Amino acid sequence: MAFLTPGAIFLSRCLVSLLLPSAVIAGTRFILKTQFDIFIPIWALVTGGALGIPVVIIAQLVWAEIYQRRRAAALGARFVPRVVGRWPGNIDVLIDAIEKMRNSYPADGQWDLMKHYGTTYNFYLTWEDTIMTYDPDNIKTILVNDFPNYVKGGKFRKAMASVLGTGVFNSDGEMWKFHRSMTRPFFVKDVTSDFDKFDRHADIAVEKMKERSRAGYAIDFQDVISRFTLDSATEFLFGKNVDSLADDLPYPHGVAASHKMHSSPAEQFSKAFTHAQYIVSERSKLGWIWPLLEIFEDRTKEPMKVVDSFLEPLVQYAIEKHDSDDVKEKDEHSETLLDHLVKLTTDRNVLKDELLNILLAGRDTTASTLTSVIYLLAINPTVLDRLREEILTCVGTSAKPTYDDIREMKYLRAVLNETLRLFPPVPFDVRQTVHETTWPSKDPTEKPMYIPAGTNTAYAVFIMHRRTDLWGPDALEFDPDRFLDERAQKYLVHNPFIFVPFNAGPRICLGQQFAYNEMSYMLIRILQNFSTITLDIDAQSPETRVPASWAKVPGRQSIERFWPKVHLTMYAHGGLWVKMNLAGYT
Numbered sequence: 001m002a003f004l005t006p007g008a009i010f011l012s013r014c015l016v017s018l019l020l021p022s023a024v025i026a027g028t029r030f031i032l033k034t035q036f037d038i039f040i041p042i043w044a045l046v047t048g049g050a051l052g053i054p055v056v057i058i059a060q061l062v063w064a065e066i067y068q069r070r071r072a073a074a075l076g077a078r079f080v081p082r083v084v085g086r087w088p089g090n091i092d093v094l095i096d097a098i099e100k101m102r103n104s105y106p107a108d109g110q111w112d113l114m115k116h117y118g119t120t121y122n123f124y125l126t127w128e129d130t131i132m133t134y135d136p137d138n139i140k141t142i143l144v145n146d147f148p149n150y151v152k153g154g155k156f157r158k159a160m161a162s163v164l165g166t167g168v169f170n171s172d173g174e175m176w177k178f179h180r181s182m183t184r185p186f187f188v189k190d191v192t193s194d195f196d197k198f199d200r201h202a203d204i205a206v207e208k209m210k211e212r213s214r215a216g217y218a219i220d221f222q223d224v225i226s227r228f229t230l231d232s233a234t235e236f237l238f239g240k241n242v243d244s245l246a247d248d249l250p251y252p253h254g255v256a257a258s259h260k261m262h263s264s265p266a267e268q269f270s271k272a273f274t275h276a277q278y279i280v281s282e283r284s285k286l287g288w289i290w291p292l293l294e295i296f297e298d299r300t301k302e303p304m305k306v307v308d309s310f311l312e313p314l315v316q317y318a319i320e321k322h323d324s325d326d327v328k329e330k331d332e333h334s335e336t337l338l339d340h341l342v343k344l345t346t347d348r349n350v351l352k353d354e355l356l357n358i359l360l361a362g363r364d365t366t367a368s369t370l371t372s373v374i375y376l377l378a379i380n381p382t383v384l385d386r387l388r389e390e391i392l393t394c395v396g397t398s399a400k401p402t403y404d405d406i407r408e409m410k411y412l413r414a415v416l417n418e419t420l421r422l423f424p425p426v427p428f429d430v431r432q433t434v435h436e437t438t439w440p441s442k443d444p445t446e447k448p449m450y451i452p453a454g455t456n457t458a459y460a461v462f463i464m465h466r467r468t469d470l471w472g473p474d475a476l477e478f479d480p481d482r483f484l485d486e487r488a489q490k491y492l493v494h495n496p497f498i499f500v501p502f503n504a505g506p507r508i509c510l511g512q513q514f515a516y517n518e519m520s521y522m523l524i525r526i527l528q529n530f531s532t533i534t535l536d537i538d539a540q541s542p543e544t545r546v547p548a549s550w551a552k553v554p555g556r557q558s559i560e561r562f563w564p565k566v567h568l569t570m571y572a573h574g575g576l577w578v579k580m581n582l583a584g585y586t
């Protein structure tokens, strides 16, 4: 059914239940006429059929409600507090959420809901249970304690399938085990701490930034770093660098028009992949109604054509390489992920899905963290100075950092962790329950909360990481020392699930160690070469600058000077434009 749009498939499935009332009435009409000679006019039939549709829908909703109330009572539980919107099915809440996703700060509006309903509530969007939690105990239940009961699930899988296929991020059960076991052996220490894999790309990226700085221009740091992570990831994972750093860097708003730029395949891939991620994350927010917005087209089709045409030669290259002799003789150390995968399968679709999933995992997340860290250092120059001091003391002004250097650098790790706390690259995530269950209430005098089978349980580490009751009164401030001083003991050691940027449990991030190594390495190289970083808001295109209205909003939003947005991962809307001064000795 690949030729049908998601909306057409959805409608054809709905058709049976929608036509049921008309079919029953038509059947009754026929029997009445043939058996009893009673005639029902056609207008009555049509009206009955039309009225029957809402009756069937309402009957289904009422039945679901009665069933859930009975089950909750049987388990001695209560319903999770439901958000009460103004419109039926909380349509207004949904529209507001989509509007905020497009035009506001992440989680805008959700702090108010938390104040009102507590740290776990039910959005109940379009009459569907959608539980949201910011509670570390519930997150631990989802990810670790009751892991088998929380799967990615059919709803998520359908929404993501046209982009992520059946890759590791979008599969469950045996398929997930297959992907994970296929990928896992590759992430051994020897491979993840082999800095040669990204050293050359780091040098090129730093050189590009230096050139632009010498010319007096601001740099879109997000752009450079995304190219760095793309080139490193493609080399590390596929053994074929796509050389996105070879292309010219973009120029700031205002001077961009006077510089002719061409769009390289790597850049087209990046844009298309970002766009496709944006679409599927909107689908996931819209819940079961998302196919209705894609009746005439699959909105991911066009961007995925670009993505596929970028991946296809990489897959082809891997398969051809596999057939040649030299790869068979390779030792494990010099093997790429793709070399490793083609030993297990040459199914093009499996390979493509896996590559795209790992590319998303390995490229966008580290680029996101490095972008956020540079932003935070730019607005916290004392942290920047202290970090540089540690780097220059441990590694020196030009030496390449080693694995041991990075292990020794406690402040560097604290800076990265503090960045991952405030701006986790995967800020929101979701699982679907297999069986009904209950979650304990925070107030021990209250009954536990009932969670029906097949329910989406979303969790927002973005909000949990900023909760003052979990992290202390200064939770919204950027202060890496909280990972080093008594606050670490007081808050984190006692309650480790308040910090889960890499998730936890059987589906914990496979690339965590690789990510810390790559990010540390790159940050060291940058700060060896540059001594100051300042934001250059004027270099940013006007529609992507932080709106003036944010200044009045409580919380971090009022002090933010870049615009964090989220599709599947977090990114800086319009880029992160900075000016960087070269260190005196360079």
Ligand code: HEM
Binding pocket: 168, 169, 180, 183, 358, 361, 362, 363, 365, 366, 369, 424, 425, 426, 429, 430, 501, 502, 503, 506, 507, 508, 509, 510, 511, 512, 514, 515
């Ligand atoms: C700062 C960097 C990173 C962060 C914050 C991060 C975070 C995460 C998170 C939250 C998940 C769980 C997603 C889910 O199950 O819904 C995940 C899974 C995963 N990550 Fe990472 N990640 C990072 C870097 C990387 C890198 C560099 C790689 C590989 C090169 C990688 C490979 C994976 C893989 C393969 C999974 C899937 C695990 C599974 O479902 O079994 N990650 N990551």
